Amino acid sequence: MGHFTEEDKATITSLWGKLNVEDAGGETLGRLLVVYPWTQRFFDSFGNLSSASAIMGNPKVKAHGKKVLTSLGDAIKNLDDLKGTFAQLSELHCDKLHVDPENFRLLGNVLVTVLAIHFGKEFTPEVQASWQKMVTGVASALSSRYH
Amino acid sequence: MSLTKTERTIIVSMWAKISTQADTIGTETLERLFLSHPQTKTYFPHFDLHPGSAQLRAHGSKVVAAVGDAVKSIDNIGGALSKLSELHAYILRVDPVNFKLLSHCLLVNLAARFPADFTAEAHAAWDKFLSVVSSVLTEKYR
Numbered sequence: 001m002g003h004f005t006e007e008d009k010a011t012i013t014s015l016w017g018k019l020n021v022e023d024a025g026g027e028t029l030g031r032l033l034v035v036y037p038w039t040q041r042f043f044d045s046f047g048n049l050s051s052a053s054a055i056m057g058n059p060k061v062k063a064h065g066k067k068v069l070t071s072l073g074d075a076i077k078n079l080d081d082l083k084g085t086f087a088q089l090s091e092l093h094c095d096k097l098h099v100d101p102e103n104f105r106l107l108g109n110v111l112v113t114v115l116a117i118h119f120g121k122e123f124t125p126e127v128q129a130s131w132q133k134m135v136t137g138v139a140s141a142l143s144s145r146y147h
Numbered sequence: 148m149s150l151t152k153t154e155r156t157i158i159v160s161m162w163a164k165i166s167t168q169a170d171t172i173g174t175e176t177l178e179r180l181f182l183s184h185p186q187t188k189t190y191f192p193h194f195d196l197h198p199g200s201a202q203l204r205a206h207g208s209k210v211v212a213a214v215g216d217a218v219k220s221i222d223n224i225g226g227a228l229s230k231l232s233e234l235h236a237y238i239l240r241v242d243p244v245n246f247k248l249l250s251h252c253l254l255v256n257l258a259a260r261f262p263a264d265f266t267a268e269a270h271a272a273w274d275k276f277l278s279v280v281s282s283v284l285t286e287k288y289r
Binding site: 031035055056109112117119120121123126132 | 175178179182183184198254255256258259260262266268270271274
């Protein structure tokens with residue numbers, strides 16, 4: 001899909017290196033479920049999602065968020081072949097999880113927002129642009145095997 | 148979709164802080180929009196879009212001022228933005244998908260500048276508020 005310049009790759013990699021993936025994962029998935037409550041449809045087994053604080057403190061949300069973001073970390077090492085990297089996960093999300101790809105776009109934008117909170121001034125318009133390319137590429141790769 | 152009392156309180160109280168940086172926020176939001184979503188530049192062929200350009204600054208101020216108007220009349224956003232709604236429907240005709248992009252860039256800007264205030268609850272309130280504003284601006288499209 002999109003083409004990552006050397007600058008994009010450097011920006012993405014360096015920011016990722018400074019991130020606590022576990023915390024960011026829980027934060028990102030939690031915020032997805034708070035800001036877009038209909039996304040809770042995929043997580044009936046997660047227990048208490050009845051309020052913003054319940055969601056953000058929910059241990060299953062944190063654990064799953066960590067899983068999701070760790071997988072993103074793998075993608076960052078393979079920015080030139082996101083489709084290949086996510087081929088199996090794409091099939092899984094289609095065939096087993098039945099997730100509408102629109103949710104990947106929502107999650108990607110929530111991640112960008114979490115990065116902005118975390119990095120503040122450092123998350124300049126240029127840095128955001130690189131990361132938007134990243135999340136768009138991931139969303140596209142994750143939906144590439146849908147049928 | 149309408150805002151709860153709690154959501155309105157969050158928006159109004161954060162706006163007090165935000166409005167002190169209104170102009171720079173507006174300009175930077177547009178910069179973020181044009182860099183992250185270059186296709187949005189197609190609506191501004193008549194603009195000098197270099198960062199810091201006078202046109203960008205003026206337009207950024209305009210956009211944030213309009214958001215401010217919506218905040219000040221948060222109980223009647225439709226009324227407050229009625230003229231803007233007509234402008235977008237009959238003259239500007241910006242494709243509705245772009246309101247989501249601009250809203251996202253404003254949100255990211257606020258998150259970066261006010262991280263402590265931008266809790267999950269505040270995030271949800273702002274996303275919803277901007278979604279209401281976007282709906283108002285596109286409600287006369289057809």
